[in-house]
Amino acid sequence: MISLIKVEESGLHTTIQDSGRYGQQEYGIVPSGPMDPYAFKMANLLAGNAFDEAAIEMTMVGPSLTFLEDTVIAVTGAHLSPTVDNEKLPMWTSVYIRKGQTLRFGKPKYGARAYLAITGGMKTDKVLGSRSTHTKSQLGGIKGEALETGDVVPGIHYDKGELDKRKGKSLAHSLRPVYQSHHMVRVIPDVQEAYFKKEDVSTFYTHSYKITPQSDRMGYRLEGQKIRRNINEDILSEAVAFGSIQVPSDGKPIVLMADRQTTGGYPKIGTIIYHDLWKVAQLLPGQTISFQRGTVEEGHRWQLYEDNLFKTLQMACQQI
Secondary structure: OEEEEEEEEEOEEEEEEEEOOOOOOHOOOOOHHHHHHHHHHHHHOOOOOOOOOOOEEOOOOOOEEEOOOOEEEEEEEEEOEEEEEEEEEEEEEEEEOOOOEEEEOOOEEEEEEEEEEEOOOOOOOOOOEEOOOOOOOOEOOOOOOOOOOOOEEEOOOOOOHHHHHOOOEEOOHOOOOOOOOOOEEEEEEEEEHHHOOOOHOOOOOOOOOEEEOOOOEEEEEEEOOOOOOOOOOOOEEOOOOOOOEOOOOOOOEEEOOOOOOOOOOOOOOEOOOOOHHHHHOOOOOOEEEEEEEEEEEHHHHHHHHHHHHHHHHHHHHHHO
């Protein structure tokens, strides 16, 4: 391992995330992982990595990072105006970075979260099988915290020949998500939908909701038409998932995100299909979301499409 990146400025909330800390939820350990799985995987693919390598997730205001060795990087997700030594850095493209160069981010143009992958991945220590940072329990990353000024991120040394093979790959514009101020996402209804009044379930699927400032990696609190219950009591706590939509007694939905709790006692009206989670993750406070009734089969079809897309792109990158 070598020291690869020095944090000059930390940004708003900058963390190291891999694909997540799975297999521990029965013990109350939160999975964490990327908020936008699509952009995260694409960053790793472009950098020549396996899809689950640790990368840096940046929220709204990016960090300033100096590279201590030559490497290849890819920045995907939200456009936070990245530059290298004050020259614009192309998004969704693998770029050769030389020792001593500094990556900075400026004015956010669209989206909420960007991802930085480096060839070989971030090689911080694994905790319970994952490098993902969960700040509330201080697991993963560097000392279990968001990156701070002065932190040094370890990585792997590659010679120039290997780095040259990995640079210059760019994702087709047709495969780059379009981040908007409003997104519609598909929801698989939960059996607990019966807890809510029928007219309010209809309202849920026909009205937009605003993302409130009380939203973070744990969950997005929504403001809009309240969803009233038929039964004025919570349920026994049960497992929840990334994208589960809980409705507490105040009638205001909460979308559970990457740092969600492992169980919950609020009734769930449904769960957002995995393929649409990036849309939620890239919304900012004040922007809006609406919901469309979906099916398990639809979720499976889109998951199969995404899996096949990544396999095809991975083979293409290996042949170039």
